[in-house]
Amino acid sequence: MTKLLERIATQDELPDSTSVVVIGGGIVGVTAALTLAERGIPVVLIEKGHIACEQSSRNLGWVRKTSRHAADVPLAQAADRLWAEMPERVGKDVGYKQCGIMFLSNSDAQMGVYDRWIKSVDSLDLGSKLLSQKEIDQLVPGGSGGWKGGIYTPSDGKAEPALAAAAIAKAAMAKGAKIVQNCAVRTIETSAGKVSSVVTEKGEIRCDQVLLAGGVWSRRFLGNMGIAFPTLPLVCSVLSTKPMDGPTDIAVGGPDLSFRKH
Numbered sequence: 001m002t003k004l005l006e007r008i009a010t011q012d013e014l015p016d017s018t019s020v021v022v023i024g025g026g027i028v029g030v031t032a033a034l035t036l037a038e039r040g041i042p043v044v045l046i047e048k049g050h051i052a053c054e055q056s057s058r059n060l061g062w063v064r065k066t067s068r069h070a071a072d073v074p075l076a077q078a079a080d081r082l083w084a085e086m087p088e089r090v091g092k093d094v095g096y097k098q099c100g101i102m103f104l105s106n107s108d109a110q111m112g113v114y115d116r117w118i119k120s121v122d123s124l125d126l127g128s129k130l131l132s133q134k135e136i137d138q139l140v141p142g143g144s145g146g147w148k149g150g151i152y153t154p155s156d157g158k159a160e161p162a163l164a165a166a167a168i169a170k171a172a173m174a175k176g177a178k179i180v181q182n183c184a185v186r187t188i189e190t191s192a193g194k195v196s197s198v199v200t201e202k203g204e205i206r207c208d209q210v211l212l213a214g215g216v217w218s219r220r221f222l223g224n225m226g227i228a229f230p231t232l233p234l235v236c237s238v239l240s241t242k243p244m245d246g247p248t249d250i251a252v253g254g255p256d257l258s259f260r261k262h
């Protein structure tokens with residue numbers, strides 16, 4: 001069964017002031033807080049629920065380069081390096097593993113897309129390759145077959161969403177970040193054209209800078225302040241099964257279903 005997300009203990013009182021307020025305790029907010037704390041910059045992270053209570057604990061955890069635009073791949077490679085270093089950085093396992101990611105296709109058109117993508121990243125040495133049905137059967141035994149083919153990148157991987165954000169938040173606090181949970185941020189105040197404070201349910205906190213990491217709520221938060229932030233919310237469903245044998249440790253994506261080992 002899926003390991004339940006760890007609830008971490010944080011402080012109740014809101015500090016009067018800090019340098020940076022991070023709004024939102026998902027994977028983006030906690031990683032930003034950790035990085036700021038490591039650099040000795042005072043930071044307070046404010047989360048309306050609890051750490052990773054939204055998509056950051058419910059995603060598939062894939063750490064993927066496959067099918068990214070060639071210009072984005074160096075960033076994805078940097079993410080690979082950050083995830084590989086994370087256990088040492090936070091002193092805990094975050095479930096990162098280079099298990100490989102495979103996408104299956106049942107159309108020639110999609111195989112053409114994969115072929116063109118592989119050519120577009122040829123110089124980046126990713127080790128990605130197109131797969132035949134026979135190779136898919138060898139790597140993922142027991143499937144019902146019928147695929148036109150697939151694409152596979154062995155250096156892609158996964159982390160465990162249920163472990164990562166809590167571990168990173170704890171490390172951030174150990175390095176000096178302050179975290180307040182169950183406290184929604186209502187708005188950002190400015191003074192002489194610059195950020196001066198953040199107004200929350202528990203009062204106001206003076207600060208020099210704000211990092212908004214509010215996930216799906218960032219668009220509405222900024223909309224209330226008259227700032228357009230055109231993001232598109234998508235709804236996906238994820239479920240976990242009891243432990244089961246096989247078929248593979250590789251994370252597999254199909255046209256209408258994806259899975260990976262937890």
Ligand SMILES: Cc1cc2nc3c(=O)[nH]c(=O)nc-3n(C[C@H](O)[C@H](O)[C@H](O)COP(=O)(O)OP(=O)(O)OC[C@H]3O[C@@H](n4cnc5c(N)ncnc54)[C@H](O)[C@@H]3O)c2cc1C
Binds near residue numbers: 025049
């Ligand atoms: C089903 C699914 C599968 C996915 N699979 C993958 C994958 O395999 N690989 C991958 O890289 N990504 C995947 N993603 C995307 C990934 O989950 C997100 O990109 C990532 O979690 C975003 O993190 P975040 O910190 O920006 O946002 P969130 O995790 O949404 O965190 C935002 C936090 O801000 C808080 N908040 C919002 N407004 C306020 C406020 N006013 N005051 C205080 N707190 C506030 C929220 O409570 C929330 O905890 C998937 C997403 C979904 C939904």
